[in-house]
Amino acid sequence: MNLPDDKDILRGDIRAVARAIRAVEDGWPGSRALLTRLFAHAGRALTLGITGPPGAGKSTLVDRLTTHFRKQGKTVGVVAVDPTSPFSGGAILGDRIRMQNHATDDGVFIRSMATRGTLGGLSAATMAALLVLDASSKDVLIVETVGVGQDEVDIASEADLAIVVLVPGLGDEVQALKAGIMEIADLFVVNKADRDGADRLASEIEMMLSLTGETKRERPPVVRTVASASQGIDELAKTIEEVRARRESNGELAARRRERLLRQFEAQVEGLLREKVRRRIDALDSSLHLRDRVQTRQIDPYSAADETLKGIE
């Protein structure tokens, strides 16, 4: 559990970066101090959040965008939040499959994260991984999540720019999932746009956008792609850059980053607090036997919680 050298992380050495991410994910000794040091070197990368229902082709899209950015000479870090159970080893297998197009390219770092069992919660783990990648001099960070759980949607919405990927023909019930993620989109992608129903989907999105009537906010552009055939990727990258430039000049990008820092701060407070609570309950247990009394219904969970926190203001 030796931490890598800061300077190796900062110059983007792949092994050092991988080890640093593992360290912060698993909470190795010294990993918090490492994050504090790396923070001073972070804050320059453009962070894209990509989300959408399962089957929308997000991974392929991320792969093609990565290729595009690399051609422009930009380095890329990807964090893919993988809904697969850690028991199935999905995340690790996922990395290997994802890596294959960029395996020999030192300018790309790809990391999959399981959505369970990450210390301090998924959001904190993702943020820490992004911070490491940011400090490792990546120009573009992409965080990809399945837009089905609230956590996953939140993570994507905290990026500089949230891209919601939809596809024609997923059926009504799956499209219902959109409701929760429509609000966060800064940009829509209609992927698999060569399929039947692509036009209808695009007009549905446009109609919905005109109905919500957000006059103060710019209307999110809708871009069509066929990621598997690398179609529409240039157009998508161009649109991303346009939105980014506009947000930079009108101050929205900076405002969003300030918001994100605030949420990270609050999330850190919560995470630390949770650890302290666990220790406190352990300590109280020997004197008050609260856990026992709760489990045997001698005291209700609400009163037991009050008891535990007595004296904390």
Add this chain to the structure above:
Amino acid sequence: MNLPDDKDILRGDIRAVARAIRAVEDGWPGSRALLTRLFAHAGRALTLGITGPPGAGKSTLVDRLTTHFRKQGKTVGVVAVDPTSPFSGGAILGDRIRMQNHATDDGVFIRSMATRGTLGGLSAATMAALLVLDASSKDVLIVETVGVGQDEVDIASEADLAIVVLVPGLGDEVQALKAGIMEIADLFVVNKADRDGADRLASEIEMMLSLTGETKRERPPVVRTVASASQGIDELAKTIEEVRARRESNGELAARRRERLLRQFEAQVEGLLREKVRRRIDALDSSLHLRDRVQTRQIDPYSAADETLKGIE
């Protein structure tokens, strides 16, 4: 914001129960004390957790199960955790649609909850609603969640019995979602079993169950239903009762309820603490300007969190 009378809640008066749930959800003054009092009258109901991917027909299944239990003379409380955005008014609309088959039946209470914006988190809100329903003398409680986010899966897994609903033909990517929820199932339902692929899905489940080779735990039964045609519901209810009876006699049911109480206790501690910390950050802000310093990158979120919690042990 007047709380209803305890005795009206306890005898299951629909308006009193509805008002009590609203009170505990929104944190009306006195609502925690109400939960503490109701706790003494709760703990008898059988709680079923029903989860599965979108489109699996969970709502219809819950509706038919409710009808079945009513025929047996049992009262039923349903909490449906609705993934629809609160902006769309989905939860309220959902209640109306769901209620239509049981609208004139005082022995059924149905409540939809949005997954966002619930005070103290989704899990705490669901648990509080279930506690009110339990105290209101319902015999069976059903909590229905979409098995896609971790929160939703957790909620279902905390029931006395977790039922995972799957359907043939949802495609590979959607089936991949199963991975996270397969482990929690005490019972599988293959719904829409008249569709092509029902046999294959059932054997896939059986094969997976035999592969995991949990010898110490009983293997979860697999029941086929066509909920929309009320087929297989009697069989499902019979299987539920068999699993329940077995769990009761071998002590697993009691153990699970003890576990659940412990988690509720810990969740309460966390929730309370979160409020306290929010107040603390507000108070510290005027002296240390932590929020400002975080937002302008003068201090990193990790160090700022340490600063905030200084002195709390």
